[in-house]
Amino acid sequence: xxxxxxxxxxxxxxxxxxxxxxxxxxxxxxxxxxxxxxxxxxxxxxxxxxxxxxxxxxxxxxxxxxxxxxxxxxxxxxxxxxxxxxxxxxxxxxxxxxxxxxxxxxxxxxxxxxxxxxxxxxxxxxxxxxxxxxxxxxxxxxxxxxxxxxxxxxxxxxxxxxxxxxxxxxxxxxxxxxxx
Amino acid sequence: xxxxxxxxxxxxxxxxxxxxxxxxxxxxxxxxxxxxxxxxxxxxxxxxxxxxxxxxxxxxxxxxxxxxxxxxxxxxxxxxxxxxxxxxxxxxxxxxxxxxxxxxxxxxxxxxxxxxxxxxxxxxxxxxxxxxxxxxxxxxxxxxxxxxxxx
Numbered sequence: 001x002x003x004x005x006x007x008x009x010x011x012x013x014x015x016x017x018x019x020x021x022x023x024x025x026x027x028x029x030x031x032x033x034x035x036x037x038x039x040x041x042x043x044x045x046x047x048x049x050x051x052x053x054x055x056x057x058x059x060x061x062x063x064x065x066x067x068x069x070x071x072x073x074x075x076x077x078x079x080x081x082x083x084x085x086x087x088x089x090x091x092x093x094x095x096x097x098x099x100x101x102x103x104x105x106x107x108x109x110x111x112x113x114x115x116x117x118x119x120x121x122x123x124x125x126x127x128x129x130x131x132x133x134x135x136x137x138x139x140x141x142x143x144x145x146x147x148x149x150x151x152x153x154x155x156x157x158x159x160x161x162x163x164x165x166x167x168x169x170x171x172x173x174x175x176x177x178x179x180x
Numbered sequence: 181x182x183x184x185x186x187x188x189x190x191x192x193x194x195x196x197x198x199x200x201x202x203x204x205x206x207x208x209x210x211x212x213x214x215x216x217x218x219x220x221x222x223x224x225x226x227x228x229x230x231x232x233x234x235x236x237x238x239x240x241x242x243x244x245x246x247x248x249x250x251x252x253x254x255x256x257x258x259x260x261x262x263x264x265x266x267x268x269x270x271x272x273x274x275x276x277x278x279x280x281x282x283x284x285x286x287x288x289x290x291x292x293x294x295x296x297x298x299x300x301x302x303x304x305x306x307x308x309x310x311x312x313x314x315x316x317x318x319x320x321x322x323x324x325x326x327x328x329x330x331x
Contacts, residue, residue: 021209024213032224035224035228036227039231039234042231042235046234046238053245147252169238170242172245172246172249174250
């Protein structure tokens with residue numbers, strides 16, 4: 001009976017081997033999961049940014065016509081008398097060829113659009129932060145619509161403060177509305 | 181009655197591992213560690229390549245978006261800014277298009293675009309290629325766009 005039991009030295013050896021293997025295994029799993037999370041953050045930033053960017057570009061290109069700095073559509077911008085105008089979106093109203101207006105702005109970390117039906121639609125979710133949102137326009141000629149430039153930065157929300165856990169992408173383009 | 185010497189030998193034999201047991205154990209342990217290491221390296225390399233592919237795709241799209249903006253500013257200025265062939269775009273400007281390409285600032289990526297104006301000068305075919313070296317292997321991502329005067 002006594003010989004069937006494990007000796008102390010056998011137990012110590014087994015525990016030592018397990019103690020050697022387990023940290024290695026956990027370390028491998030930790031590194032892989034960490035890298036996967038990093039890729040997930042990056043793809044989320046790209047997905048959100050691409051969607052917001054494509055939506056803004058398509059809506060302005062297809063429906064944009066004139067630019068105003070007020071919702072009452074009394075102060076037109078990017079015309080001969082006021083050739084350039086830049087804003088964070090809060091006072092940048094785009095009128096289509098009918099009387100409807102739409103607007104893109106930040107609230108403050110998400111891009112929102114406000115349509116003619118006064119419904120706010122968010123183009124990005126809470127997983128990412130949007131910063132440096134600037135929308136500007138420039139008068140080119142009396143025979144064409146103003147050139148509208150949109151730029152913003154999308155960053156993954158980083159609660160830990162570690163820079164290696166941050167993923168961000170910058171978007172910028174200029175659009176000539178075809179709405180007229 | 182077992183003689184004392186024989187008993188000691190028997191106890192010694194039972195309480196120790198044989199050479200072959202130790203060798204088998206070390207072999208199995210080595211195989212495990214080598215397999216785990218190779219799997220880990222493979223997985224990490226694939227994850228890293230995926231990460232770089234996402235970034236490279238973004239840099240390619242960034243150039244096309246910028247060119248789209250340049251085209252919107254004026255077709256004549258746009259088509260006059262470059263000549264047919266491969267041009268480098270380490271930054272988003274027309275200043276330094278000469279090859280070989282410098283890396284995009286603070287990254288491992290080089291970005292070039294093959295620009296072709298058609299003879300009537302009302303279309304520009306753009307093929308953007310972002311390339312990078314990953315553990316001695318060259319990788320690249322391509323993105324294409326056709327710019328037209330009347331669109």
